[in-house]
Amino acid sequence: xxxxxxxxxxxxxxxxxxxxxxxxxxxxxxxxxxxxxxxxxxxxxxxxxxxxxxxxxxxxxxxxxxxxxxxxxxxxxxxxxxxxxxxxxxxxxxxxxxxxxxxxxxxxxxxxxxxxxxxxxxxxxxxxxxxxxxxxxxxxxxxxxxxxxxxxxxxxxxxxxxxxxxxxxxxxxxxxxxxxxxxxxxxxxxxxxxxxxxxxxxxxxxxxxxxxxxxxxxxxxxxxxxxxxxxxxxxxxxxxxxxxxxxxxxxxxxxxxxxxxxxxxxxxxxxxxxxxxxxxxxxxxxxxxxxxxxxxxxxxxxxxxxxxxxxxxxxxxxxxxxxxxxxxxxxxxx
Amino acid sequence: xxxxxxxxxxxxxxxxxxxxxxxxxxxxxxxxxxxxxxxxxxxxxxxxxxxxxxxxxxxxxxxxxxxxxxxxxxxxxxxxxxxxxxxxxxxxxxxxxxxxxxxxxxxxxxxxxxxxxxxxxxxxxxxxxxxxxxxxxxxxxxxxxxxxxxxxxxxxxxxxxxxxxxxxxxxxxxxxxxxxxxxxxxxxxxxxxxxxxxxxxxxxxxxxxxxxxxxxxxxxxxxxxxxxxxxxxxxxxxxxxxxxxxxxxxxxxxxxxxxxxxxxxxxxxxxxxxxxxxxxxxxxxxxxxxxxxxxxxxxxxxxxxxxxxxxxxxxxxxxxxxxxxxxxxxxxxx
DNA sequence: TTGTAAGCGTTATCAA
DNA sequence: TTGATAACGCTTACAA
Numbered sequence: 001x002x003x004x005x006x007x008x009x010x011x012x013x014x015x016x017x018x019x020x021x022x023x024x025x026x027x028x029x030x031x032x033x034x035x036x037x038x039x040x041x042x043x044x045x046x047x048x049x050x051x052x053x054x055x056x057x058x059x060x061x062x063x064x065x066x067x068x069x070x071x072x073x074x075x076x077x078x079x080x081x082x083x084x085x086x087x088x089x090x091x092x093x094x095x096x097x098x099x100x101x102x103x104x105x106x107x108x109x110x111x112x113x114x115x116x117x118x119x120x121x122x123x124x125x126x127x128x129x130x131x132x133x134x135x136x137x138x139x140x141x142x143x144x145x146x147x148x149x150x151x152x153x154x155x156x157x158x159x160x161x162x163x164x165x166x167x168x169x170x171x172x173x174x175x176x177x178x179x180x181x182x183x184x185x186x187x188x189x190x191x192x193x194x195x196x197x198x199x200x201x202x203x204x205x206x207x208x209x210x211x212x213x214x215x216x217x218x219x220x221x222x223x224x225x226x227x228x229x230x231x232x233x234x235x236x237x238x239x240x241x242x243x244x245x246x247x248x249x250x251x252x253x254x255x256x257x258x259x260x261x262x263x264x265x266x267x268x269x270x271x272x273x274x275x276x277x278x279x280x281x282x283x284x285x286x287x288x289x290x291x292x293x294x295x296x297x298x299x300x301x302x303x304x305x306x307x308x309x310x311x312x313x314x315x316x317x318x319x320x321x322x323x324x325x326x327x328x329x330x331x332x333x334x
Numbered sequence: 335x336x337x338x339x340x341x342x343x344x345x346x347x348x349x350x351x352x353x354x355x356x357x358x359x360x361x362x363x364x365x366x367x368x369x370x371x372x373x374x375x376x377x378x379x380x381x382x383x384x385x386x387x388x389x390x391x392x393x394x395x396x397x398x399x400x401x402x403x404x405x406x407x408x409x410x411x412x413x414x415x416x417x418x419x420x421x422x423x424x425x426x427x428x429x430x431x432x433x434x435x436x437x438x439x440x441x442x443x444x445x446x447x448x449x450x451x452x453x454x455x456x457x458x459x460x461x462x463x464x465x466x467x468x469x470x471x472x473x474x475x476x477x478x479x480x481x482x483x484x485x486x487x488x489x490x491x492x493x494x495x496x497x498x499x500x501x502x503x504x505x506x507x508x509x510x511x512x513x514x515x516x517x518x519x520x521x522x523x524x525x526x527x528x529x530x531x532x533x534x535x536x537x538x539x540x541x542x543x544x545x546x547x548x549x550x551x552x553x554x555x556x557x558x559x560x561x562x563x564x565x566x567x568x569x570x571x572x573x574x575x576x577x578x579x580x581x582x583x584x585x586x587x588x589x590x591x592x593x594x595x596x597x598x599x600x601x602x603x604x605x606x607x608x609x610x611x612x613x614x615x616x617x618x619x620x621x622x623x624x625x626x627x628x629x630x631x632x633x634x635x636x637x638x639x640x641x642x643x644x645x646x647x648x649x650x651x652x653x654x655x656x657x658x659x660x661x662x663x664x665x666x667x668x
Numbered sequence: 669t670t671g672t673a674a675g676c677g678t679t680a681t682c683a684a
Numbered sequence: 685t686t687g688a689t690a691a692c693g694c695t696t697a698c699a700a
Contacts, residue, residue, distance in 0.1 A: 074409075078404075
């Protein structure tokens, strides 16, 4: 494989000029430029990217840290990230943690060692202190968790108000006894959705009963199991807010298994609007997250950091939308 | 950041020795080794990976080319790939093509320029000639498409016999009029599944009627639409083989929309066993693909190529399994 | 067992 | 506008 020296020799110029033709063609005289380009063409020369990366200490690569790739929501965000990354000449490295903190730390090392130019964290159980410090020294964006007081840039939805909207929808339909199946309460996102639930009830002077709050794990099975607990209650809830669609589906299955109907006997509202929620029967009424947009925005923010541009805004909150389908019934809301 | 020279100076050795301590600790005397390690520790030294990659012309990175990341099956394969890659110290770069051939070619360039050590193609519409030639010069694995006569290593399932098993299942249940909704027929995988369908019918001396063959696009909507065509037939089929689960769900939806029941009026068997197929109602009877295993095997094959080890076998065919659930009814098969 | 020193191919500074 | 040349930090013959 020909290198820059070969090209320089053939074109009768210095390597500096060849380099210029490649990087800043406008800084070299037309005549020499064509001469060099001809030599490049003739030798079928391609710059050694590894040498360039080494010399420039940049890799044009960013890392996306994700708890699990085989999950409905992350691939969509990654799609958005990938879109913007590609447009800007960046490559996307996959950082699957499988929930193992050690893995997360090893990816952080890659960032510190400049193996990647920046990092996007799609949700995390890392210590916020660590993320904040990391964000002080390196380009980092935290997506999907909004964390009070975090100095690193974040892209998220307003989980509290989105959850409130979901529960208000149930209340508006006349439900008085509304249960919630939360996500794992050690992540802030789950606590926020629970907060929104509380707010919606309190706004209507409905007491919050602890028997109506069950913690799930975001899995289908946990939705099923927690719903069974609700159904075993003397006064079981007539409506359920499940903190994600997968649990909502599990809950609905449990309702059906109990010989009841959704939405007639129990209304269920979900969260996420995963692709399957429209196919499921009854089609899920749910809160739609703009996954692709979140991915795009995150990458845009990261790029600004990499380029050293100032961020006018650090915390980005994107809009969610209540999608009314079948699982809560309806009364022609607009 | 301290570099190797700093360490060498502090430990009073040459950089060569420092390098040895890092690469082949056993080749340096215990006493010097500890001396060097102490200096490394003291300076908090970390090797410059970029310099190493450049020097060694390897990146410890492989690229996974995928038509779309936001799809049910690819993330699972990627998970398998990632698993093995990580164990071996390799990183996984995402190569989303979005079906654009130009993108595919740009990823191929990355491979040729040694920006990655190898590449796994998860399905492809590239010319087989190109893949074969690529495979001659670089570490490449083609996953999920089995292509007759291809010289590059492949990991796939036997689409023909798997499809045959699916259709045989329907025939065994007594169906005589079986329709198929195929995938896009410009990809070999779809043609193979159609072949399997044909074989199953012919084996039982059932004629293949062209009205019973409809081409879908692997999407839910196409499943729905093609099923509607079947239902409009004078003699509509009593059983359907859908070439993937998503289309099977669309088909079932169409059957229901037509006022008929699944499996009582129309039986439907799918293909893939995506996560959602167990949740869907009726739960899908389908052919399970070992996605994670395919990913793992692909990465193992790629690693062998990268290390220059000979491949005892080039074409790997993994087992599929008929999963009997509800969408075809059943009679207690074992 | 360790040291010397020559690369690897590019970029960037400085001078012409 | 171009050229000479010194880095960048590591690996690896080869020599000692």
